[in-house]
Amino acid sequence: MSTVETVALVKHYDNDVIAVNSIDLHIKEGEFLVLLGPSGSGKTTLLRMIAGLEKVTSGKIYMGGRDVTHLPPRARNLSMVFQSYALYPHMSVFGNIAFPLKAKGLPYQERKKKVEWAASLFGIEQYLQRKPRQLSGGQRQRVALARALVHEPSVFLLDEPLSNLDAQLRASARDEIKQFQRRIATTTIYVTHDQVEAMGMGDRIAVMNHGNMHQIGTPQELYREPADTFVATFLGSPPMNLLNQKECIIGFHPEHFLPKDIIHEESPRFEFPFRVTRVEYLGADRFVYGIVPSESGHTRVISKIPSLVTVPLETDQLYTFAVLKEDMKYFDKKTGKRIDPIPFSMAVFEHAEV
Numbered sequence: 251m252s253t254v255e256t257v258a259l260v261k262h263y264d265n266d267v268i269a270v271n272s273i274d275l276h277i278k279e280g281e282f283l284v285l286l287g288p289s290g291s292g293k294t295t296l297l298r299m300i301a302g303l304e305k306v307t308s309g310k311i312y313m314g315g316r317d318v319t320h321l322p323p324r325a326r327n328l329s330m331v332f333q334s335y336a337l338y339p340h341m342s343v344f345g346n347i348a349f350p351l352k353a354k355g356l357p358y359q360e361r362k363k364k365v366e367w368a369a370s371l372f373g374i375e376q377y378l379q380r381k382p383r384q385l386s387g388g389q390r391q392r393v394a395l396a397r398a399l400v401h402e403p404s405v406f407l408l409d410e411p412l413s414n415l416d417a418q419l420r421a422s423a424r425d426e427i428k429q430f431q432r433r434i435a436t437t438t439i440y441v442t443h444d445q446v447e448a449m450g451m452g453d454r455i456a457v458m459n460h461g462n463m464h465q466i467g468t469p470q471e472l473y474r475e476p477a478d479t480f481v482a483t484f485l486g487s488p489p490m491n492l493l494n495q496k497e498c499i500i501g502f503h504p505e506h507f508l509p510k511d512i513i514h515e516e517s518p519r520f521e522f523p524f525r526v527t528r529v530e531y532l533g534a535d536r537f538v539y540g541i542v543p544s545e546s547g548h549t550r551v552i553s554k555i556p557s558l559v560t561v562p563l564e565t566d567q568l569y570t571f572a573v574l575k576e577d578m579k580y581f582d583k584k585t586g587k588r589i590d591p592i593p594f595s596m597a598v599f600e601h602a603e604v
């Protein structure tokens with residue numbers, strides 16, 4: 251295992267696209283870092299530069315403190331698994347997993363030991379003699395992961411490795427990746443555009459958009475203290491509600507936007523008129539969709555209410571909802587960056603503060 255560091259890392263493509271714009275990353279030994287961002291945000295480019303598969307335009311990459319910026323992939327002791335991993339169809343599972351070891355010239359007995367170890371990480375020991383076509387998609391994925399890990403790389407890079415699996419398999423594969431990573435503690439960078447995957451897997455998450463790094467932090471930090479409106483609306487399902495107010499944008503999570511009567515009387519809070527347009531019952535929660543009317547226009551807002559709270563809510567009715575002061579976030583209107591603490595003088599609210 252090894253630390254990974256990038257310093258002011260930049261990638262321009264010939265077509266003037268700035269795919270990666272001055273990224274600083276400090277990944278700890280054994281850490282599981284998720285790179286999260288929408289399609290085209292620069293995740294793959296960043297990962298390929300770390301892998302040594304893409305030339306850097308400027309900046310530095312360090313592994314275990316060593317400058318590897320201009321070293322070829324094989325000198326970096328890392329392994330990468332892509333979305334479209336390819337197994338050798340004519341080789342057995344054993345042959346596939348053993349391939350990187352054979353290329354290194356390891357004797358058969360040692361190869362066998364390592365293959366069995368890597369296969370056991372993913373519970374595929376019983377399939378070693380099969381050919382890839384005799385396996386399910388999920389099993390093939392595990393073979394690809396085992397092959398990538400068999401030579402015990404110091405850094406493990408995964409680029410949307412689960413996107414070819416169906417939802418159920420994805421959930422269990424996510425679990426397996428997390429478990430083996432904890433067990434062998436290989437420094438891991440995992441790319442995804444799926445915020446649920448990122449929240450569930452990452453020790454920390456790095457959020458990218460348009461080649462820029464917006465925020466790096468634990469899932470809790472990103473959720474509770476988003477650095478800007480992009481992070482705030484990219485995480486959570488449903489994501490944070492944003493409302494334009496006089497001098498700034500205010501934000502609050504759906505689970506913090508609740509009927510006034512169920513919020514403790516004495517707690518400082520802000521109240522809003524809320525016209526309900528649709529109620530969705532989802533078992534543990536109700537999602538309540540509606541509109542907050544104001545002078546500056548109507549804004550769509552979502553409330554997430556635990557089903558234990560049985561307040562009746564009818565469509566087309568106007569209610570008073572409230573958000574605790576401590577759950578309210580503020581963002582700059584121009585830059586979208588979070589303002590904290592909010593300047594005392596700011597006239598933020600059109601709505602009543604109670």
Ligand SMILES: Nc1ncnc2c1ncn2[C@@H]1O[C@H](COP(=O)(O)OP(=O)(O)O)[C@@H](O)[C@H]1O
Pocket residue numbers: 263264265267268269287288289290291292293294295296
């Ligand atoms: N080989 C390339 N040549 C030119 N532009 C590229 C190339 N690869 C990626 N890009 C551009 O760089 C940006 C980032 O792409 P990519 O790193 O693949 O994003 P992501 O993995 O987040 O979807 C996109 O605008 C993409 O079109």
Ligand SMILES: [Mg+2]
Pocket residue numbers: 293294295
């Ligand atoms: Mg990509």
